[in-house]
């Protein structure tokens with residue numbers, strides 16, 4: 001049975017150096033979730049403009065319903081200017097006060113959230129009051145649902161308060177090494193070492209799992225009963241990093257919510273993220289079968305050491 005997974009947040013156009021592609025972490029996440037065979041719902045908002053109409057069409061072409069995409073009559077559809085450096089790393093200039101900052105609560109959204117088995121959200125959509133409050137209410141109405149926080153810290157789009165509130169709402173945190181250290185500094189956590197910092201964060205915010213991606217060095221996972229797994233990085237030819245973390249999250253959630261062992265979920269997510277990093281933009285099609293095939297090909301894998 002496909003699992004019902006919902007995500008709340010930004011749907012936008014990523015303006016890459018030479019073309020525009022549909023993006024927004026929750027949109028990218030739900031696209032991958034559906035491509036893996038689960039039943040994903042995206043909760044967002046676009047403007048009453050050409051970009052909004054095109055976003056709906058693009059979304060549907062990607063196999064994601066626009067049923068829970070609201071239309072805003074005042075604010076434009078979101079967009080992001082994405083610069084890619086010589087190493088393929090993305091720098092995001094995120095346009096502010098756009099339609100997805102104004103998502104309003106309604107009965108359909110409450111149903112989509114509370115009837116899902118897992119919901120995903122990030123910090124970017126919490127930069128203004130309306131969407132932030134809608135998210136809080138949706139979470140409040142969904143007590144028995146697994147809450148997956150893909151923290152996605154984007155410049156000028158988070159505060160210590162939005163990070164802390166998000167951690168309090170979450171059961172599972174997905175972060176990257178850099179974001180975990182930013183979180184440490186803003187929330188005055190103690191540990192420098194990533195594993196110890198993850199332990200401290202789990203305890204302080206009562207999390208069940210932390211997933212931490214490490215760029216080309218793979219990813220690790222730590223649970224609240226202190227089970228630790230590490231999956232090393234793949235040596236790939238990098239397209240760009242856009243959407244790679246979103247694919248990691250979708251891969252992990254797909255396996256985890258379908259009752260696969262956490263170690264397998266980590267490996268599948270890590271491979272999904274690596275494969276998306278070989279493409280440009282966040283929504284190039286990659287099937288589950290292609291990821292599974294990729295995982296069994298012998299690869300050169302990078303390896304990091306943890307100071308345990």
Ligand SMILES: OC[C@H]1O[C@](O)(CO)[C@@H](O)[C@@H]1O
Pocket residue numbers: 010012014022023024025026028080092124152154242243244245246282
């Ligand atoms: O959501 C914020 C930004 O992050 C991405 O999702 C990539 O992870 C982009 O598509 C978007 O511009």
